[in-house]
Amino acid sequence: MGTRQRLIDTASELLAGEGVDAVTLRGIAKAAGVSHGAPLRHFSGRAELLSAVATRGYADLLARGDQLPGSPRERLTAACHSYVDFALTNPAMFELMFRRDLVDTTDPALSAAASGVFDTFAVLVAAVPTPLARSGADLRLVAASLWAALHGLAQLWLWGGLAGASFAPSPESALAVTLDAYLG
Amino acid sequence: MGTRQRLIDTASELLAGEGVDAVTLRGIAKAAGVSHGAPLRHFSGRAELLSAVATRGYADLLARGDQLPGSPRERLTAACHSYVDFALTNPAMFELMFRRDLVDTTDPALSAAASGVFDTFAVLVAAVPTPLARSGADLRLVAASLWAALHGLAQLWLWGGLAGASFAPSPESALAVTLDAYLG
DNA sequence: ACCCCGATGTAGACAGCGTCTACAGGAGTT
DNA sequence: AACTCCTGTAGACGCTGTCTACATCGGGGT
Numbered sequence: 001m002g003t004r005q006r007l008i009d010t011a012s013e014l015l016a017g018e019g020v021d022a023v024t025l026r027g028i029a030k031a032a033g034v035s036h037g038a039p040l041r042h043f044s045g046r047a048e049l050l051s052a053v054a055t056r057g058y059a060d061l062l063a064r065g066d067q068l069p070g071s072p073r074e075r076l077t078a079a080c081h082s083y084v085d086f087a088l089t090n091p092a093m094f095e096l097m098f099r100r101d102l103v104d105t106t107d108p109a110l111s112a113a114a115s116g117v118f119d120t121f122a123v124l125v126a127a128v129p130t131p132l133a134r135s136g137a138d139l140r141l142v143a144a145s146l147w148a149a150l151h152g153l154a155q156l157w158l159w160g161g162l163a164g165a166s167f168a169p170s171p172e173s174a175l176a177v178t179l180d181a182y183l184g
Numbered sequence: 185m186g187t188r189q190r191l192i193d194t195a196s197e198l199l200a201g202e203g204v205d206a207v208t209l210r211g212i213a214k215a216a217g218v219s220h221g222a223p224l225r226h227f228s229g230r231a232e233l234l235s236a237v238a239t240r241g242y243a244d245l246l247a248r249g250d251q252l253p254g255s256p257r258e259r260l261t262a263a264c265h266s267y268v269d270f271a272l273t274n275p276a277m278f279e280l281m282f283r284r285d286l287v288d289t290t291d292p293a294l295s296a297a298a299s300g301v302f303d304t305f306a307v308l309v310a311a312v313p314t315p316l317a318r319s320g321a322d323l324r325l326v327a328a329s330l331w332a333a334l335h336g337l338a339q340l341w342l343w344g345g346l347a348g349a350s351f352a353p354s355p356e357s358a359l360a361v362t363l364d365a366y367l368g
Numbered sequence: 369a370c371c372c373c374g375a376t377g378t379a380g381a382c383a384g385c386g387t388c389t390a391c392a393g394g395a396g397t398t
Numbered sequence: 399a400a401c402t403c404c405t406g407t408a409g410a411c412g413c414t415g416t417c418t419a420c421a422t423c424g425g426g427g428t
Contacts, residue, residue: 003376021285025415035378037416042376046415098343101205105344114345137361141353144346145337145361152336153329159282160289161298162328169325177321177329181365187405209386219407221387226405230386 004042006032011053015092020102023050047104050096054103057093058113061086065120072127077179079124080150084175087154094154121147131184142182149178188226190216195237199276204283207234231288234280238287241277242297245270249304256311261363263308264334268359271338278338305331315368326366333362 010032015023025046026036043049064082068075087094096102103110122143126133132142156162157171194216199207209230210220227233248270249263271278280286287294306327310317316326340346341355 024413026413037379037418038377040416098339100343118345132361132365135364137364138353138357140351141358141361144340144353145333145358145365148336148340148346148358149329149333149362149365150336151340152332152334155282155339156328156332156335159284161282161302162332167324169322169328173322174325174329174332177316177325178333180319180321181316181329181333208384210384221389221408222406224387 003032003034003038007034007039007042007049008052008056011049012056012093015053015096016090020092020095020099023053023096025049047102048107051103051107051110054093054097055107055110055113057090057097058110058117060090060093061097062113062117062120065117065124072124073183076124076128077183079121080146080179081175083121083147083150084154084157084171087158088171091158094158098151098155118143118147128183130182132182146182149182150175153178187216187218187222191218191223191226191233192236192240195233196240196277199237199280200274204276204279204286207237207280209233231286232291235287235291235294238277238281239291239294239297241274241281242294242301244274244277245281246297246301246304249301249308256308257367260308260312261367263305264330264363265359267305267331267334268338268341268355271342272355275342278342282335282339302327302331312367314366316366330366333366334359337362 007028011023011028014028014031025039028049029036029039032038039049043052061083064086065079068078068082070078097114105111122140125143125146126139130142133139153162153171153174157174162169162171162174191212195207195212198212198215209223212233213220213223216222223233227236245267248266252259252262252266254262281298289295306324309327309330310323314326317323337346337355337358341358346353346355346358
């Protein structure tokens with residue numbers, strides 16, 4: 001296996017195990033058994049390496065939402081659950097994927113992977129006759145709005161702010177309310 | 185004015201002007217005209233200083249949603265618009281407020297300010313007979329879900345991902361769809 | 369066979385960062 | 399007057415990302 005791929009793998013493991021702060025170029029190099037300058041032979045800098053990691057994160061996320069069984073409505077609800085579940089299961093990867101300061105937002109592979117996720121989700125939304133769709137709303141706008149709702153749910157949950165004093169909802173119960181709002 | 189308050193003010197200006205990455209202890213100290221070690225006489229570390237800045241951010245946000253005129257429904261929609269508008273107008277502050285790695289999440293003043301925002305929002309939601317409320321959903325759960333939807337909208341917009349190829353919605357149009365989903 | 373050159377990896381250096389420690393002055397108390 | 403706490407300064411340390419100089423090695427052209 002090439003050093004480049006080994007660096008990406010090592011970074012992914014470090015990310016999942018130690019969190020996003022622990023993913024430093026020098027730490028990755030040490031964990032991969034190379035010198036601290038070796039990563040710069042394969043990536044222009046930290047942002048480019050992390051972009052490669054985040055790109056694989058989007059690919060993993062897409063693989064979850066793709067080819068789900070069931071009716072259009074079932075597939076959409078399954079995709080929504082899957083999105084939140086991905087974030088809660090891989091919090092560090094989820095954070096990296098949406099941290100503009102850590103990745104190279106101009107990376108074509110990264111933006112392609114990200115758009116792939118949204119496009120697939122938009123197709124799922126378009127196949128379900130939601131109340132919003134019946135009222136004539138733009139379907140891509142509905143998809144963006146629902147995606148944002150799921151995204152905010154995951155983000156706020158990871159942030160820890162949804163559990164206030166004397167109020168500790170589960171992510172599932174909040175997600176159920178969200179899906180109720182959109183799917184009727 | 186005391187040095188402590190001057191440091192908070194300087195950090196806020198630096199945050200708004202240069203972004204969250206530029207808010208370094210040494211940079212704040214230089215901008216405030218003190219030595220690089222002076223901030224540590226007033227704050228235990230960077231996290232505590234940034235927590236004070238974020239606390240004021242929550243206070244500013246709360247001031248926007250408080251005492252809005254009109255009917256309960258009008259006040260809720262105004263608060264929703266206000267939340268997204270705050271994020272889009274103060275992107276660096278908004279990012280800082282939800283960056284757990286930058287602030288001290290155990291700071292009592294910070295968590296109190298954050299809960300104040302959510303509690304105020306929850307009161308606004310409880311005063312409006314939404315379709316979800318009529319169907320018997322927990323009102324605090326509805327508030328959390330709607331808050332998450334607004335939050336995700338702001339976050340994804342700042343992230344830049346809502347504008348895909350051949351699809352460039354405005355934040356307002358996406359927000360309108362979101363409000364439609366929750367308020368019917 | 370030889371040479372050369374590009375690719376790959378190493379080691380050292382540099383500036384910037386947060387944080388710790390030693391030191392200096394100044395204000396207030398006893 | 400002496401002592402103590404508060405505030406500020408200056409230097410140091412280890413960490414980071416990144417740059418540069420140098421070594422090594424393998425394949426292609428003469």
